[in-house]
Amino acid sequence: KKSISSSGKVKKESKAAQVLPLSAVKSEKEERIVTGIAEFDRVLGGGIVRGSLVLVGGDPGIGKSTLLLQVCRELSQKKVPLLYVSGEESLHQIKMRADRVCTTLPDTLYVMSETNMENVETVFDNIKPDFLIIVSIQTLYSSQLDSAPGSVSQVRMCGNQLMKLGKTRNCAIFIVAHVTKSGDLAGPKTVEHLVDCVLNFSGERDGELRILRAYKNRFGTTSEIGAFRMESAGLTEVTDVSATFLENKEEL
Secondary structure (H helix, E strand, O other): OEEEOOOOOEEEOOOOOOOOOHHHOOOOOOOEEOOOOHHHHHHHOOOEEOOOEEEEEEOOOOOHHHHHHHHHHHHHOOOOOEEEEEOOOOHHHHHHHHHHHOOOOOOOEEEEEOOEHHHHHHHHHHHOOOEEEEEOHHHOEOOOOOOOOOOHHHHHHHHHHHHHHHHHHOOEEEEEEOEOOOOOEOOOHHHHHHOOEEEEEEOOOOOOEEEEEEEEEOOOOOOOEEEEEEEOOEEEEOOOHHHHHHHHHHHO
C-alpha cells in the first residue's frame, strides 16, 4: 500500500508484523551441518546452524584461519559448496596454507582475495555457497560509505550486510575479527550483538595448546570448550585436556 506525503513523494507503508500468542508458535529444530571436527562441533552446540552468523576472535597468528580452513576441508568431503574470502592474504598465500592442512584440495571450496563487500555479494550470488568465511571483517568495506575499512561505520555496515546475506540465503557465515591489546574484539559492540555466536580462540603463542570457547551462543550452551594442538600440519584435536596440562606441568 502506498500514500502520498505533503511533499508529493510516494511513501511505502510497511506491513505490520504478525502477532501470535507464544503457545501458538510452532517449535522448529534448527538444521545443523556436522563438520566431523568433534571439538569444534561441540562448542557450537552440535554443529553449524544453517543461516547462522558466527564471529571468531583471537590474537593474530593463533590459528583462526587455519581452523576455519580445516572446517572447509571437512565440509568439502560432504560436497558442501564453500566460499573463503580473505582481505589479508593473496590467493597464493591461501593456497600455501591449504597445501599444509589439506591432503587433497577440494573442488567445492572457492577462494577469493577481496575487500569490497559488494564484489563479495556478486560472487556469492554466482556460487551460492552453503558456507561463507570472511577473513577479516576489519579489511572489508562497503562502497555505500566513504570511511576507511576497519572504521566503526564500515564494520557495522558490513556486519549488517553479512547478516542479511546469511539470513536471506540460509548460508552459515563465519567472520574472523581481530582483538585489541586488552583481549576484546576490535570494532563496535553492535557486531557482537547482531551475530548468533561469538567464539574466542586463545592460547600461548609459544605453546601448542589452543582453546576454543563460546562467549555467546543462541543455539547452544556457552559452558563447553574445544581443545586443539598446533602442529606443523595444522590443528589436531585434544580429547584429554587434563593430561595435556599435566604434561606441560611436568615439563616445567
